Amino acid sequence: MSRISGFNKNTLTTGPLVRLAARSNALGGPTSGLAPSYLQANLIVLPRRYAHDFRLLCARNPVPCPLLAESAHPGAFDKLKSYIRHDHSSSSHPAAVDIDLRRDAPRYLVYRDGELHAQTQDICAEWQDDDHVGFLIGCSYSFEGALADAGLPPRHVVQDRNVPMYRTDIPLCPSGVFSGGTYVVSMRPYKPEDIEKVREITQRFTTTHGEPIAWGWEAAARLGIQNIASPEWGDAPRQLDGQGEFGEDADEGYIPVFWGCGVTPQEAVMRAELKGTIMGHAPGHMIVLDVQEHQVFGAAT
Amino acid sequence: MSRISGFNKNTLTTGPLVRLAARSNALGGPTSGLAPSYLQANLIVLPRRYAHDFRLLCARNPVPCPLLAESAHPGAFDKLKSYIRHDHSSSSHPAAVDIDLRRDAPRYLVYRDGELHAQTQDICAEWQDDDHVGFLIGCSYSFEGALADAGLPPRHVVQDRNVPMYRTDIPLCPSGVFSGGTYVVSMRPYKPEDIEKVREITQRFTTTHGEPIAWGWEAAARLGIQNIASPEWGDAPRQLDGQGEFGEDADEGYIPVFWGCGVTPQEAVMRAELKGTIMGHAPGHMIVLDVQEHQVFGAAT
Numbered sequence: 215m216s217r218i219s220g221f222n223k224n225t226l227t228t229g230p231l232v233r234l235a236a237r238s239n240a241l242g243g244p245t246s247g248l249a250p251s252y253l254q255a256n257l258i259v260l261p262r263r264y265a266h267d268f269r270l271l272c273a274r275n276p277v278p279c280p281l282l283a284e285s286a287h288p289g290a291f292d293k294l295k296s297y298i299r300h301d302h303s304s305s306s307h308p309a310a311v312d313i314d315l316r317r318d319a320p321r322y323l324v325y326r327d328g329e330l331h332a333q334t335q336d337i338c339a340e341w342q343d344d345d346h347v348g349f350l351i352g353c354s355y356s357f358e359g360a361l362a363d364a365g366l367p368p369r370h371v372v373q374d375r376n377v378p379m380y381r382t383d384i385p386l387c388p389s390g391v392f393s394g395g396t397y398v399v400s401m402r403p404y405k406p407e408d409i410e411k412v413r414e415i416t417q418r419f420t421t422t423h424g425e426p427i428a429w430g431w432e433a434a435a436r437l438g439i440q441n442i443a444s445p446e447w448g449d450a451p452r453q454l455d456g457q458g459e460f461g462e463d464a465d466e467g468y469i470p471v472f473w474g475c476g477v478t479p480q481e482a483v484m485r486a487e488l489k490g491t492i493m494g495h496a497p498g499h500m501i502v503l504d505v506q507e508h509q510v511f512g513a514a515t
Numbered sequence: 516m517s518r519i520s521g522f523n524k525n526t527l528t529t530g531p532l533v534r535l536a537a538r539s540n541a542l543g544g545p546t547s548g549l550a551p552s553y554l555q556a557n558l559i560v561l562p563r564r565y566a567h568d569f570r571l572l573c574a575r576n577p578v579p580c581p582l583l584a585e586s587a588h589p590g591a592f593d594k595l596k597s598y599i600r601h602d603h604s605s606s607s608h609p610a611a612v613d614i615d616l617r618r619d620a621p622r623y624l625v626y627r628d629g630e631l632h633a634q635t636q637d638i639c640a641e642w643q644d645d646d647h648v649g650f651l652i653g654c655s656y657s658f659e660g661a662l663a664d665a666g667l668p669p670r671h672v673v674q675d676r677n678v679p680m681y682r683t684d685i686p687l688c689p690s691g692v693f694s695g696g697t698y699v700v701s702m703r704p705y706k707p708e709d710i711e712k713v714r715e716i717t718q719r720f721t722t723t724h725g726e727p728i729a730w731g732w733e734a735a736a737r738l739g740i741q742n743i744a745s746p747e748w749g750d751a752p753r754q755l756d757g758q759g760e761f762g763e764d765a766d767e768g769y770i771p772v773f774w775g776c777g778v779t780p781q782e783a784v785m786r787a788e789l790k791g792t793i794m795g796h797a798p799g800h801m802i803v804l805d806v807q808e809h810q811v812f813g814a815a816t
Binding site for chain 2: 270273274276277384385387388389390413417420424425426427428436474
């Protein structure tokens, strides 16, 4: 059975349309490439007793854990409090008006007492109306579009692969039960002469990780990344322009560039060994919002 | 000549009174202990071309660089834009209404092209009306009061010494010209059994560094701190309860607890080797605000 039925994938041009498609189970596949320019978000659902610490974890570590919105109150799956702002502006953009956090991701993962319990198309049965709090975290799809527009498409996009992601030794600022966590980073290879341009292009994406946190082979070692060819998540970086492997000795003139990654808060949650039912979107199966990039990040300069 | 003349230091009970005393040059000494419960702030003044990158540096690293307010526009020394909020609340508290950033710190440091140029009681002559942007950064005086109130006064407070501060290897998330910076931390020794209480007490001070970023002797090594007896700033930690030295082998039952420190953004600015005139308050000679702790952080729980 096709993962999309009843309508063409190309018709999913806005955040609300993608969410409706997921809600009706017409869409069960990844959201990459859908509703271009609309913000896509990672979802983490926690029991309310962990919500305060998690909110502060995000506030203390905004680069890897950019909190976009959360349930307006414990149990709320259809009403969000949004933190999406232009820089330090005092007013916030509504993240998504007609939303159901239990059904609007195309696929979910359900954890019970720290163990993966199920993969589902919705979490209506698991959602506890007096207890669960949903958190939406920014993801890097937006700045990848801006890099491509500037003639600097990430290699994995050109190759239609997933971005490689790595655990690092860089500590997160702890928050209550969430201690001992470290940054997870995504990596995109670039030429040294393009680094300043890449930093400049991605700087304005403040709520979707912003500019890189580190770049170069020395930085990889400093982050504690032992082997660039073996990412913990995503696909291994492979060839560059079809000319060979990517690696420190490959001498292709590309160096690794590292960004904060939205897998970080998921890792922190897993590490905290929380009790009860924790849920999230399945990797790549994001919740797409009403907000468009230009509304949040402005135009390229 | 006394550093305070014309009135008694005990009369400086509010932020506005401390600022007026500094403005009139009646107060030229440190602000520690003045206007209890009023927020005190670090000052950094930069040419406008660096303001955007610095603002983002703070936004990306809020634990060591908590930005409280800044000049309402380039050149503004008497009008601030405030970022002081209750958690994620949308409205902000005015930081200080009747303020003159050029005169309201009791003492200033002036740097030219990266070199210390002068120590002054005001920076009226150096302030450029079309160019300088002042930034106010939170400091840890507030949470020290809360720790003392809970029967856990920091050792350096009891001993009437300065808190020890250390450079670490923990990288800041870079922002434009501000790259290569690392966390500076302050350290207060506590007993292992008090750590969770200390974390809990300081957690709510979200805009003045919040809860510790690390604790224990292993953490000291992980942060890259070679010798706890030799801080880069402040006074060396000395005796604990008069029973001996503080150190890994001293076996006094105290371990080091580390917080993000407001010296971090100053270090990042110095490291960036900026051109032009950079200014700041002299250490300990802070700008005291109109805002009281309970207005920002709420009551102890």
